Structures are given as C-alpha cells and as structure tokens.
Amino acid sequence: QVQLVESGGGLVQPGGSLRLSCAASGSSFSIYSMDWYRQAPGKQRELVAGITSGGTTDYADFVKGRFTISRDNAKNTVYLQMSSLKPEDTAVYYCNANLGGLHFWGQGTQVTVSS
Numbered sequence: 001q002v003q004l005v006e007s008g009g010g011l012v013q014p015g016g017s018l019r020l021s022c023a024a025s026g027s028s029f030s031i032y033s034m035d036w037y038r039q040a041p042g043k044q045r046e047l048v049a050g051i052t053s054g055g056t057t058d059y060a061d062f063v064k065g066r067f068t069i070s071r072d073n074a075k076n077t078v079y080l081q082m083s084s085l086k087p088e089d090t091a092v093y094y095c096n097a098n099l100g101g102l103h104f105w106g107q108g109t110q111v112t113v114s115s
Contacts, residue, residue: 002026002097002104009093009109012085016113020080022095022106030073032099036080038091038111045094049080063089085113 049069095106
C-alpha cells in the first residue's frame, strides 16, 4: 500500500511557476513508477509526466520544455516543477504511483493559472 499526499498548488499568473510535491508513505517508494496527471473541469484526466524507478522521465507534448518531473527516494517524494504556466494548465493535479498495473492515487491539488 502507498498513501500519496499532494501539495504546492495554488493561484499563479500566466507565465509564472509552481512546484508540486507528492509525499508518499508506505513501503518501497523507490520501486514505483510515479506519474502526474491532471483533470480540468469537463475534461478527462490526462497524463502530464512520469518518472520510472530508474529515473527515466517522459512528458506529454503539451508540457515538454515547461515542466520537469523529479523524485527524491530518500524523502519518498516526487515533484513537478511547472514553468511558463498557461491558463490551459488550470486543473486538479493528481499524483499516481504504479507498480505492475497496481495504481494508487492522491487526493489532488488545484492549480489555477489566471491574471
């Protein structure tokens, strides 16, 4: 079992930056692949970025060059550094831990990009 708690969301102006954190409790954090998803009102949840247990990263095209995912296994935490934010990045951002098809979700953190 893995429990996930996201933090770091908030209101930011277009062009601004935020760093989201996802703290995991439970065992064996380092062996999980970790992903960030987001869901905007009226839209389906979509994958934003992922990082494997070995540190390989992948990004959705719409965030490439703007967002960076990283993990600190000593702190059982995964991060999402978001820069050059756009109004269309407004969504609830969710952390996901997955291992061999077994998924765990956090409760989400709201990110609002608006002037």
